[in-house]
Amino acid sequence: MIDLGYDAAHMLGAVVLLMSFALLYQRRLFSLLRVFTLQALALTATAAWQAFSHGEPHLYITALLTLSLKAIVMPVALHRIIVKMNIHRTIEPALSIGLTMVAGVSLVTLSILLVLPVTADATALTRENLALSLSVVLLGLLMMISRRNAVSQVVGFMSIENGLILAAVGVAGMPLVVEMSIAFSVMVAFIIFGIFLFHIRERFDTLDMQKIESFRGESD
Amino acid sequence: MAVTGVAAKRFPQASGIVYGGTAAACALVALWAVLRLGGGGAADTLVLPVGLPWIQAHLRADALSAFFLLVVNFGGVTASLFGWGYERAHRDHHGGPVLPLYPLFLAGMNMVLIADDAFSFLVSWEFMSLASWLLVLSTHREPETPRAARIYLIMASFGTACLLLAFGLLATDHGDYSFDAIRSHAPSATAAALGVILVLMGAGSKAGVVPLHVWLPLAHPAAPSHVSALMSGVMTKVAVYAMIRVLFDLLGEPDWWWGGIMLAFGAVTAVMGVLYALMQDDLKKLLAYSTVENIGAIVIALGLALVFKASHTPVIAALALAAALLHVVNHSLFKSLLFYTAGAVLTATGTRDLNRLGGLIHKMPTTAFLALIGAAAISALPPLNGFVGEWLLFQAILNAPALPEWSLKIGIAVVGALLALAAALAAACFVRLYGTAFLGRPRSFAAEEAREVGWAMRLGMAVPALLCVVLGVLPTPIIRLFEPAVRLMVEAGPFDDRAYQPWFWLAPTSAIGNSYNGLILLAVIALLSILLVVVIHRRASDRVRWSIPWGCGFEGPDPAAVTQYTPSSFGQPIRRAFGSTVFRARDHVDMPEPGDTRPARLSVTWTDPAWVAFFAPIGKVVDWLADRANVLQYMTIRRYLTLMFLALVLLLVMVAVTQQ
Numbered sequence: 001m002i003d004l005g006y007d008a009a010h011m012l013g014a015v016v017l018l019m020s021f022a023l024l025y026q027r028r029l030f031s032l033l034r035v036f037t038l039q040a041l042a043l044t045a046t047a048a049w050q051a052f053s054h055g056e057p058h059l060y061i062t063a064l065l066t067l068s069l070k071a072i073v074m075p076v077a078l079h080r081i082i083v084k085m086n087i088h089r090t091i092e093p094a095l096s097i098g099l100t101m102v103a104g105v106s107l108v109t110l111s112i113l114l115v116l117p118v119t120a121d122a123t124a125l126t127r128e129n130l131a132l133s134l135s136v137v138l139l140g141l142l143m144m145i146s147r148r149n150a151v152s153q154v155v156g157f158m159s160i161e162n163g164l165i166l167a168a169v170g171v172a173g174m175p176l177v178v179e180m181s182i183a184f185s186v187m188v189a190f191i192i193f194g195i196f197l198f199h200i201r202e203r204f205d206t207l208d209m210q211k212i213e214s215f216r217g218e219s220d
Numbered sequence: 221m222a223v224t225g226v227a228a229k230r231f232p233q234a235s236g237i238v239y240g241g242t243a244a245a246c247a248l249v250a251l252w253a254v255l256r257l258g259g260g261g262a263a264d265t266l267v268l269p270v271g272l273p274w275i276q277a278h279l280r281a282d283a284l285s286a287f288f289l290l291v292v293n294f295g296g297v298t299a300s301l302f303g304w305g306y307e308r309a310h311r312d313h314h315g316g317p318v319l320p321l322y323p324l325f326l327a328g329m330n331m332v333l334i335a336d337d338a339f340s341f342l343v344s345w346e347f348m349s350l351a352s353w354l355l356v357l358s359t360h361r362e363p364e365t366p367r368a369a370r371i372y373l374i375m376a377s378f379g380t381a382c383l384l385l386a387f388g389l390l391a392t393d394h395g396d397y398s399f400d401a402i403r404s405h406a407p408s409a410t411a412a413a414l415g416v417i418l419v420l421m422g423a424g425s426k427a428g429v430v431p432l433h434v435w436l437p438l439a440h441p442a443a444p445s446h447v448s449a450l451m452s453g454v455m456t457k458v459a460v461y462a463m464i465r466v467l468f469d470l471l472g473e474p475d476w477w478w479g480g481i482m483l484a485f486g487a488v489t490a491v492m493g494v495l496y497a498l499m500q501d502d503l504k505k506l507l508a509y510s511t512v513e514n515i516g517a518i519v520i521a522l523g524l525a526l527v528f529k530a531s532h533t534p535v536i537a538a539l540a541l542a543a544a545l546l547h548v549v550n551h552s553l554f555k556s557l558l559f560y561t562a563g564a565v566l567t568a569t570g571t572r573d574l575n576r577l578g579g580l581i582h583k584m585p586t587t588a589f590l591a592l593i594g595a596a597a598i599s600a601l602p603p604l605n606g607f608v609g610e611w612l613l614f615q616a617i618l619n620a621p622a623l624p625e626w627s628l629k630i631g632i633a634v635v636g637a638l639l640a641l642a643a644a645l646a647a648a649c650f651v652r653l654y655g656t657a658f659l660g661r662p663r664s665f666a667a668e669e670a671r672e673v674g675w676a677m678r679l680g681m682a683v684p685a686l687l688c689v690v691l692g693v694l695p696t697p698i699i700r701l702f703e704p705a706v707r708l709m710v711e712a713g714p715f716d717d718r719a720y721q722p723w724f725w726l727a728p729t730s731a732i733g734n735s736y737n738g739l740i741l742l743a744v745i746a747l748l749s750i751l752l753v754v755v756i757h758r759r760a761s762d763r764v765r766w767s768i769p770w771g772c773g774f775e776g777p778d779p780a781a782v783t784q785y786t787p788s789s790f791g792q793p794i795r796r797a798f799g800s801t802v803f804r805a806r807d808h809v810d811m812p813e814p815g816d817t818r819p820a821r822l823s824v825t826w827t828d829p830a831w832v833a834f835f836a837p838i839g840k841v842v843d844w845l846a847d848r849a850n851v852l853q854y855m856t857i858r859r860y861l862t863l864m865f866l867a868l869v870l871l872l873v874m875v876a877v878t879q880q
Contacts, residue, residue, distance in 0.1 A: 141865050141868070
């Protein structure tokens with residue numbers, strides 16, 4: 001039973017990481033959102049599985065929050081924003097896809113090299129989970145800097161949050177308050193991003209960051 | 221008290237309350253310090269539960285602290301007294317808030333002296349620096365002040381940074397920042413060496429050791445005169461305290477080269493300081509440069525004490541340290557006095573330019589008399605206190621052959637020669653100051669119209685002047701008073717208690733049989749002076765004096781037309797001899813063609829070698845770096861994110877690598 005719990009949790013965490021990689025090579029906004037939804041679903045499943053296998057009912061709340069906010073509300077809202085504002089549907093990468101993938105793989109290697117020795121005395125699940133979540137966080141950051149579109153930067157930010165929650169559910173004894181606050185911070189961040197996107201759009205007629213940058217008086 | 225100062229704008233009597241309060245508080249602390257020292261100077265410790273939670277604030281007052289508390293607070297008493305009169309005289313055009321900051325400044329200096337851990341020491345030190353910086357800024361309407369304040373702020377931060385690093389180094393091994401812990405754990409040789417250099421740079425920049433002196437002659441004169449007196453006479457002593465505390469107390473057994481460095485820089489400081497002073501036409505700037513010179517003498521004495529302590533001859537070290545401490549007292553007295561007289565002159569005439577003063581002895585007789593005492597004391601004329609200090613210092617220098625290192629034996633002789641040169645030049649400098657400001661005839665209408673200042677200012681000047689004379693005639697009691705501090709630092713006292721030592725006779729143990737008796741000297745000088753006066757009056761005053769009826773315009777009402785010696789002409793021989801090489805001083809004569817009616821002009825230019833050699837290049841490098849770093853100001857959001865990301869990855873890689 002314990003083996004099964006470990007394997008399943010490991011697999012679900014790996015799915016979250018896999019979705020992070022998938023996010024990196026999406027060229028279209030809608031598919032980006034779809035992949036992001038999948039990642040949120042995988043995260044929900046992880047949280048629920050942890051709640052079930054460790055018998056910690058409060059993790060069900062985390063799972064529920066993740067499911068409702070990240071897998072339903074945000075993708076739908078972003079989808080509506082894209083449709084409503086008629087945003088150009090392709091993503092222009094600042095870094096070529098191949099290079100991004102190479103960088104992503106090396107980041108995962110780095111986080112495994114980093115986390116495994118540090119947590120030598122922790123349980124195997126915690127160690128794997130921390131390595132996976134650190135990779136997700138780093139990949140989210142990589143996504144934020146390798147894309148020129150504002151929407152994809154928002155998605156990158158959300159996937160960083162996913163990585164944090166993955167770490168939170170993996171570590172036993174994380175208080176519910178922390179998870180709640182993370183969930184709320186994601187909410188707030190999403191609202192701010194939404195308003196932000198509308199304003200950028202209203203003012204500059206585009207969400208392509210490269211074009212927006214040229215509006216700054218001081219940039220070259 | 222600071223709160224009262226804030227309210228001063230509305231209530232005119234608040235000035236009296238603030239200055240009265242600071243005077244009373246300082247007098248109490250000074251009295252307490254005297255009682256402590258008189259009672260042998262046992263250490264008092266106090267731990268306050270403030271500050272960082274796991275460090276707390278340790279306070280401690282031993283004999284050394286008590287001695288410096290006495291110096292600081294006595295200066296505070298006279299400065300409060302003088303400042304009260306000065307503020308009243310300058311009420312109409314006083315530029316900024318002095319009242320709330322003045323008590324804070326005094327409190328900051330007191331806190332430095334009683335701090336017993338590195339943290340509270342540095343906080344108090346910075347508190348003192350910032351309070352004095354704001355006091356300098358209080359005259360921000362004058363054109364020179366903003367630059368002075370900016371340079372002061374930079375140098376003060378530099379000094380604090382050096383001290384911070386020094387304490388960090390000294391406490392590296394055990395991580396405990398209380399002075400007790402630093403004292404009991406001797407640091408490693410390299411840490412101690414670096415710590416010594418950093419402390420000398422940090423405290424030296426506050427004290428004004430060449431080449432870190434550049435802020436001092438700008439900032440000290442810019443403040444109101446009683447604050448200038450405090451900064452110059454007292455705050456530099458707090459820096460000296462920091463040097464003594466770290467080098468003699470915290471670091472344990474010294475190395476001889478520490479003293480060697482101090483001797484070299486002290487000698488350069490003394491000579492350069494007085495040469496700068498000789499070329500100044502601004503009264504307060506001249507005094508500030510003279511502070512640099514005196515700090516040089518104190519640093520030489522400290523260096524000697526360190527050298528002798530390192531070579532295990534504590535009796536001579538005690539003599540040198542006693543000379544340093546006595547000079548600390550003396551300089552705080554006569555430099556405060558001279559700054560007060562400068563303030564009085566400024567109040568009466570509205571100018572500090574020597575070229576516009578003159579003849580003040582007729583208009584302000586009390587101030588002139590007190591300034592004469594101050595000038596004579598700082599020129600080390602017997603029987604005043606400056607002479608005793610230098611006498612003790614030279615006794616210590618004459619002991620140099622007792623040292624084992626040949627380089628020091630010869631080097632100290634050179635230092636002694638330079639110190640003698642500095643002393644002689646200082647005398648010339650103050651003859652120049654007194655002669656042009658107080659003697660002769662007025663050089664401007666402002667000087668012609670000068671009136672004597674109020675009683676509070678005169679009393680503030682009279683107290684240190686009186687003490688200058690008393691300490692000069694009877695130096696032994698004050699040396700007895702701070703003997704516990706000397707014993708604490710070098711484990712020996714300057715006096716041999718087995719021999720008979722009357723209280724009016726100054727005969728230090730190691731002075732090779734030399735002794736000083738101020739009473740006899742006073743009697744001889746008084747006798748000779750009376751004889752001289754009698755002879756002059758008999759032989760000269762009765763003669764019929766002839767003068768030319770038209771007097772070359774000398775009787776005319778326009779003082780500007782009077783042709784007399786100017787401060788520049790007085791300084792010219794020395795400027796020619798030293799200045800042309802050290803300062804690249806040049807005289808330019810602009811002689812009109814025959815038939816042209818414009819006047820001929822002589823202008824003097826000179827450059828400060830410290831600026832050229834150190835500060836200008838550093839400024840250029842900083843500007844260059846700032847230009848390069850300016851690019852960072854104008855990047856896109858994505859680039860900023862990339863930078864953060866790369867920094868994060870770099871740190872993670874470092875962690876990963878160091879774990880292997």
